[in-house]
Amino acid sequence: MKNYEEVVGIDVSKKTIDAYCYQAQVHKEFVNDLIGYKRLLKWVLKQTKTSNFFYCFENTGYYSLKLALYLHSQDIVYVEESPLKIKRSSGVVKEKTDKLDAKLIARYVWLYREELQPSTVKSMSHLELGRLLALRNQLVRNNAGLKGTLKEMKVLLSSPTTDFGCISLKRSIDYLSKQVKGIEDRIKEIITADNSMNKNYELLSSLKGVGLVVACQLIYHTGNFTRFASWRAFSSYCGTAPFEHRSGTSIHRRKQCHYLGDRKMKSLLSMASVSAIQHDTELRLYYKRKLAEGKDKMLAINNVRNKLIARAFAVVKRGTPYVVLQQHAA
Template sequence: MKNLREVIGIDVSKNTLDVTLYHSNEHSVFSNDGKGYGEMVKWVDAQLEPGSYFFCFENTGNYSLKLSVFLSSNGLAYVEESPMRIKRSTGLTREKTDKLDSYMIARFGWMYREELVPSEIKPKEFQELGRLLALRDQLVRDRSGLKSTLKEQRHLLSSPSTDICCKALQRCIKHLDKQVLGIEKRMQELLKTDDFLYDNYKLLRSVKGVGLILSCQLLYHTGNFMKFDNWRRFSSYCGIAPFEHSSGSSVRRRKQSHYIGDRKMKTLLSMAAVSAIQSDQELKNYYHRKLEEGKHKMIALNNVRNKILARSFAVIKRGTPFVNIAATSY
């Protein structure tokens, strides 16, 4: 991106796109649809030489997905960046408008143009996998809420088996159970459509504590293990990598994880760690050894989470299933 002479910042919302050219500070608004995208490109090309610029905008999920597909299909250079990174680059700001946001996004793109890498649209199977994971997560949350309500109803009523509210809640829960199972079945079918993807999935399942959902999340977030060089980088992305905190001669805090990270991945890895401690003797011994060393339970659990990540990346790199050497030595 460093050879391009202009950055176009786009603030993406549900219905509109606020577009600003960084150097000329020209601003315009377009609709967030195919017609608006075409008008935006015509407006930009009328002021700039084609191929001399790139677009920069925040990853806003479904709102920015259509824009990414349009730019990619038309061969236009763009960078889809994390909203957190852009926000932290703006410094102290008191005003917030869509126009100002688009300018700050353009400013970010120009400041970091030598470091930014052109974004690419995810393959269709990854897009569908992401949608399935998000929908399953929503359905599981809804099911948990209904189960909690059912529990309260049963506690309040003397005859919950005949109450129409309890029956209705039970039918809803059973329906959600079927929907969740259907989504999981579709996820497995989707993995089988790509041999490389399915081979990596089977390798991940060989690691103790790594189930269907965690495997799919790992494949999705790592781009089938193409986006991250090693497990330590991905551990930092998830928010479970410990970092040093010191300053001068007086500030010497213990290493701890940063609060910024993917909370969903963090939760899934925590569940995997709890499961692995119960089913894997090596990890169980490792966890208790850390506790005997005086480590806090959450620190010991975090060590297990990183162990699971290290094993996951290792089986993918080797291309062979995980083998518990300690278990085979008996």
């Protein structure tokens, strides 16, 4: 994004947005709604001496999504950046205000304006898919907690079948299970309605260990396999890619995965890897070979995770389902 003469950093919160023009060095607060967005555009045009500018704000989930949708509808160039990148580029900051945050965002985007790429809003079906996957995950966790409570109560009580608390828990568990099933049905409808997502879903389903949830999460996090250039880039995003750690002649550690990454995606890939080891002959032999080489179990599972990611990207790139070519070797 070269040749821009001004940038506007925006700090987004639940009810307000704070805008800061970097070159003009002016700040103003607006309401985080449609009226506030319109006033923001008018104010920026008055403060800047050029029309060659763009906006930048942090990705804060639902709060920033409204602003992104509005700017996209007005064909306005904007960048939605990771909060961690902006925070780590700011140096040591002891004060914390919305105005200062907007200024730091503007400073970041001005310094890196030549490296940044304009952001785009995902399709409505893609956004709904992400919301449903997050909701399903929350309901599953809540249901697991209720099941644990019910199990403990059954141990303590002599007649759990007639206890009112146990009966209430069972009803809640059954209700949440039905809700999860309904969400999964809606997810399948969204996938089926989109030809591109449906094709990639069928390709991913040909991999052992990859079911509905893992396949849909892969489609969502990769932007239907358009967000990452290679499987290694996605592996780094998930936190499964090993990195070197050495300095001079005294520090030389073995490669390790960085703690930064999408923990939910990493956890799902771990469960998919365990399932693949049980049902996929190639990956089971590959896993055992890594153990025989002296690697611990978690490191061997991480190797399987990366194998699954590589296979997922390969089948989508080729456009053909995965086929086991050799039954006797990985």
